[in-house]
Amino acid sequence: xxxxxxxxxxxxxxxxxxxxxxxxxxxxxxxxxxxxxxxxxxxxxxxxxxxxxxxxxxxxxxxxxxxxxxxxxxxxxxxxxxxxxxxxxxxxxxxxxxxxxxxxxxxxxxxxxxxxxxxxxxxxxxxxxxxxxxxxxxxxxxxxxxxxxxxxxxxxxxxxxxxxxxxxxxxxxxxxxxxxxxxxxxxxxxxxxxxxxxxxxxxxxxxxxxxxxxxxxxxxxxxxxxxxxxxxxxxxxxxxxxxxxxxxxxxxxxxxxxxxxxxxxxxxxxxxxxxxxxxxxxxxxxxxxxxxxxxxxxxxxxxxxxxxxxxxxxxxxxxxxxxxxxxxxxxxxxxxxxxxxxxxxxxxxxxxxxxxxxxxxxxxxxxxxxxxxxxxxxxxxxxxxxxxxxxx
Amino acid sequence: xxxxxxxxxxxxxxxxxxxxxxxxxxxxxxxxxxxxxxxxxxxxxxxxxxxxxxxxxxxxxxxxxxxxxxxxxxxxxxxxxxxxxxxxxxxxxxxxxxxxxxxxxxxxxxxxxxxxxxxxxxxxxxxxxxxxxxxxxxxxxxxxxxxxxxxxxxxxxxxxxxxxxxxxxxxxxxxxxxxxxxxxxxxxxx
Amino acid sequence: xxxxxxxxxxxxxxxxxxxxxxxxxxxxxxxxxxxxxxxxxxxxxxxxxxxxxxxxxxxxxxxxxxxxxxxxxxxxxxxxxxxxxxxxxxxxxxxxxxxxxxxxxxxxxxxxxxxxxxxxxxxxxxxxxxxxxxxxxxxxxxxxxxxxxxxxxxxxxxxxxxxxxxxxxxxxxxxxxxxxxxxxxxxxxxxxxxxxxxxxxxxxxxxxxxxxxxxxxxxxxxxxxxxxxxxxxxxxxxxxxxxxxxxxxxxxxxxxxxxxxxxxxxxxxxxxxxx
Numbered sequence: 001x002x003x004x005x006x007x008x009x010x011x012x013x014x015x016x017x018x019x020x021x022x023x024x025x026x027x028x029x030x031x032x033x034x035x036x037x038x039x040x041x042x043x044x045x046x047x048x049x050x051x052x053x054x055x056x057x058x059x060x061x062x063x064x065x066x067x068x069x070x071x072x073x074x075x076x077x078x079x080x081x082x083x084x085x086x087x088x089x090x091x092x093x094x095x096x097x098x099x100x101x102x103x104x105x106x107x108x109x110x111x112x113x114x115x116x117x118x119x120x121x122x123x124x125x126x127x128x129x130x131x132x133x134x135x136x137x138x139x140x141x142x143x144x145x146x147x148x149x150x151x152x153x154x155x156x157x158x159x160x161x162x163x164x165x166x167x168x169x170x171x172x173x174x175x176x177x178x179x180x181x182x183x184x185x186x187x188x189x190x191x192x193x194x195x196x197x198x199x200x201x202x203x204x205x206x207x208x209x210x211x212x213x214x215x216x217x218x219x220x221x222x223x224x225x226x227x228x229x230x231x232x233x234x235x236x237x238x239x240x241x242x243x244x245x246x247x248x249x250x251x252x253x254x255x256x257x258x259x260x261x262x263x264x265x266x267x268x269x270x271x272x273x274x275x276x277x278x279x280x281x282x283x284x285x286x287x288x289x290x291x292x293x294x295x296x297x298x299x300x301x302x303x304x305x306x307x308x309x310x311x312x313x314x315x316x317x318x319x320x321x322x323x324x325x326x327x328x329x330x331x332x333x334x335x336x337x338x339x340x341x342x343x344x345x346x347x348x349x350x351x352x353x354x355x356x357x358x359x360x361x362x363x364x365x366x367x368x369x370x371x372x373x374x375x376x377x378x379x380x381x382x383x384x385x386x387x388x389x390x391x392x
Numbered sequence: 393x394x395x396x397x398x399x400x401x402x403x404x405x406x407x408x409x410x411x412x413x414x415x416x417x418x419x420x421x422x423x424x425x426x427x428x429x430x431x432x433x434x435x436x437x438x439x440x441x442x443x444x445x446x447x448x449x450x451x452x453x454x455x456x457x458x459x460x461x462x463x464x465x466x467x468x469x470x471x472x473x474x475x476x477x478x479x480x481x482x483x484x485x486x487x488x489x490x491x492x493x494x495x496x497x498x499x500x501x502x503x504x505x506x507x508x509x510x511x512x513x514x515x516x517x518x519x520x521x522x523x524x525x526x527x528x529x530x531x532x533x534x535x536x537x538x539x540x541x542x543x544x545x546x547x548x549x550x551x552x553x554x555x556x557x558x559x560x561x562x563x564x565x566x567x568x569x570x571x572x573x574x575x576x577x578x579x580x581x582x
Numbered sequence: 583x584x585x586x587x588x589x590x591x592x593x594x595x596x597x598x599x600x601x602x603x604x605x606x607x608x609x610x611x612x613x614x615x616x617x618x619x620x621x622x623x624x625x626x627x628x629x630x631x632x633x634x635x636x637x638x639x640x641x642x643x644x645x646x647x648x649x650x651x652x653x654x655x656x657x658x659x660x661x662x663x664x665x666x667x668x669x670x671x672x673x674x675x676x677x678x679x680x681x682x683x684x685x686x687x688x689x690x691x692x693x694x695x696x697x698x699x700x701x702x703x704x705x706x707x708x709x710x711x712x713x714x715x716x717x718x719x720x721x722x723x724x725x726x727x728x729x730x731x732x733x734x735x736x737x738x739x740x741x742x743x744x745x746x747x748x749x750x751x752x753x754x755x756x757x758x759x760x761x762x763x764x765x766x767x768x769x770x771x772x773x774x775x776x777x778x779x780x781x782x783x784x785x786x787x788x789x790x791x792x793x794x795x796x797x798x799x800x801x802x803x804x805x806x807x808x809x810x811x812x813x814x815x816x817x818x819x820x821x822x823x824x825x826x827x828x829x830x831x832x833x834x835x836x837x838x839x840x841x842x843x844x845x846x847x848x849x850x851x852x853x854x855x856x857x
Contacts, residue, residue: 019429019432181467183441183443184467184468187441188439188440189425189428189429189438189439189441190438190439286467290405294402297401297402365443367468367469369468369469370466
């Protein structure tokens with residue numbers, strides 16, 4: 001047994017170090033950020049988020065309005081309405097729930113409202129499946145929501161706070177989707193350091209929506225608009241999206257000043273001198289770091305991992321820089337676009353000037369371990385889409 | 393720290409991996425979370441997670457822990473456990489409970505018949521069901537075996553009994569803590 | 583809910599197509615490649631059970647086929663997210679039987695509060711007890727004037743079967759609301775489902791009745807007995823740990839709810855006597 005410092009419960013309450021699931025960390029981040037209004041509908045594997053918020057609100061620990069709405073479509077409509085009235089808002093869903101919510105997801109972005117939503121990524125049916133896949137979130141990538149993907153419980157806590165900070169920035173004013181893999185992450189306990197609510201709220205700042213709906217300043221929102229003006233609204237969103245990488249970098253710098261933890265638009269592991277780079281989102285790509293270690297040690301291959309933290313807008317420049325001169329690029333893609341192959345692969349292909357090996361892996365509960373990833377990295381063929389479990 | 397028999401392939405794999413076999417409603421998931429909490433309080437890195445279909449009482453459910461000194465990068469289901477914990481002996485017949493466990497691995501099982509499990513290595517057996525009933529621990533008619541079984545797990549390198557006892561007492565009270573300690577004292581080794 | 587569902591299906595027979603949205607029934611089917619049902623099942627998205635069933639019904643109607651179309655849905659998929667679809671299907675008068683098995687929470691996902699959760703009950707999203715009153719889905723359905731509607735419960739299986747048969751015979755939308763006590767969700771011992779179910783009836787909290795279009799509500803026998811000498815709601819509440827969070831005010835409210843039911847539904851008894 002290592003030299004250990006046992007922590008009594010009292011000591012723990014006084015310190016900010018905890019161990020908890022990705023879902024619990026998400027709920028905690030929403031609370032620490034000073035969210036004012038939550039409306040949510042339960043769906044596996046997100047239910048713990050909603051339940052923890054319910055408990056914290058009922059105990060008085062979390063001072064927010066909380067509505068147990070009757071569907072996801074209503075959940076997004078409700079937080080959208082609250083956000084329009086200048087409240088800090090949060091909701092969470094997954095999979096089918098996100099798709100049922102989709103119309104309002106788009107409505108919220110085009111309304112330029114900085115709602116923050118967590119997605120415990122889950123496969124879409126039929127057939128019914130409750131395990132991880134990124135297709136749900138990525139199906140909304142055109143909507144105007146920025147999207148980040150976390151890989152550890154610490155990351156999901158920190159990045160959820162950052163989501164509020166970035167979304168509410170006057171140069172962005174767009175909603176933010178924070179993604180965590182269902183089950184392998186959402187339900188997995190890992191240690192984290194939290195911020196005090198005071199520090200978290202100082203970091204996020206005061207919410208100030210310029211287009212707040214208020215009788216003090218009566219204006220109409222979203223009314224009929226014709227062709228000479230409609231495109232201007234769309235261009236504004238496009239421009240705001242272009243600001244996200246810079247604002248995110250700044251938000252990460254500010255967070256580092258408070259916590260000492262550094263974040264980047266793209267997370268690199270041993271990618272500097274890598275000849276082979278594995279690309280992926282979330283926990284799959286983090287496990288790939290072990291595969292990279294093994295490839296170096298056992299197979300004499302200089303391998304590394306590039307894991308985008310920000311996926312929408314896709315940080316092309318940073319990503320290309322991270323991949324560098326790697327000869328072989330293997331995408332572990334936990335998503336599918338029928339007719340286009342893996343969704344993450346599309347962004348990777350657009351950014352790079354070389355054939356990419358795309359491997360659809362780990363969807364719907366398919367177990368992909370570090371040693372599988374070693375085999376995949378060795379055998380995947382550039383220029384092709386292959387399926388783990390089938391081709392590989 | 394004890395891991396696979398030849399030592400870890402790379403430092404990132406230097407860890408203890410535990411797989412729990414239970415049925416929905418028996419507290420297998422909670423047991424893995426309590427173990428994770430205990431490891432954390434001992435200053436170690438830990439993960440805890442479960443794999444189950446939609447919630448159904450009685451359906452087999454697998455839970456996992458990984459415990460290490462450095463941050464754990466594995467999220468996949470454990471296929472080469474160092475330890476297997478079985479909360480319900482009826483699972484031995486219907487599941488390959490020792491899959492991936494080599495002869496250096498440990499089996500911890502709730503049973504009165506340690507011979508039930510086909511394993512050449514160390515078996516820690518405890519009648520957790522009886523202990524649970526002795527301390528009146530049950531939910532909706534099902535005995536709570538997870539807290540006593542955690543006591544048996546503390547007989548191995550995976551956990552320290554004092555930390556486990558404290559975590560259990562804080563979460564579930566004195567009776568559960570005593571059940572865990574009794575299991576720790578009375579578990580038999582094969 | 584398997585007790586009630588099994589009897590309902592036995593009555594329906596093999597010439598049946600089931601439509602099941604996200605709910606416990608999705609899960610009890612088991613995992614591919616096996617299914618626990620002897621009849622074909624279409625699994626559909628949470629909000630769309632009744633609309634999916636409408637489509638099946640239209641296809642069968644177009645070919646003059648007689649197969650039973652039955653929706654088997656939980657309270658979430660009926661009173662909350664599925665309400666609009668059910669309302670539409672009834673308003674369009676599709677010929678199908680809508681079976682609502684009601685365990686008064688979103689049980690499939692871990693017992694979160696639904697529109698049917700009773701006052702004071704603990705769920706994972708109402709840890710200190712549900713505030714407000716459960717939604718009276720039967721009145722909502724009644725407003726759609728279905729061909730046939732009924733309430734039933736797992737404790738009285740013959741009554742449940744008879745009502746299933748009538749619902750299937752009806753030519754047009756039919757609705758059966760089954761109260762299906764849930765041991766893990768309501769927190770009582772596995773063997774007590776029938777007891778809890780009967781107690782709901784004997785207190786007057788759950789009223790067993792049926793109604794044909796154009797006719798009056800007919801009270802079923804177990805409720806007739808209950809009205810004469812109802813048990814106290816406390817007896818019912820004490821059987822279930824989910825009510826441990828109910829305040830005295832909540833318990834009073836539940837007792838009043840039962841008494842209001844008895845008052846309101848007793849008028850149909852008098853009318854029977856008059857006739």
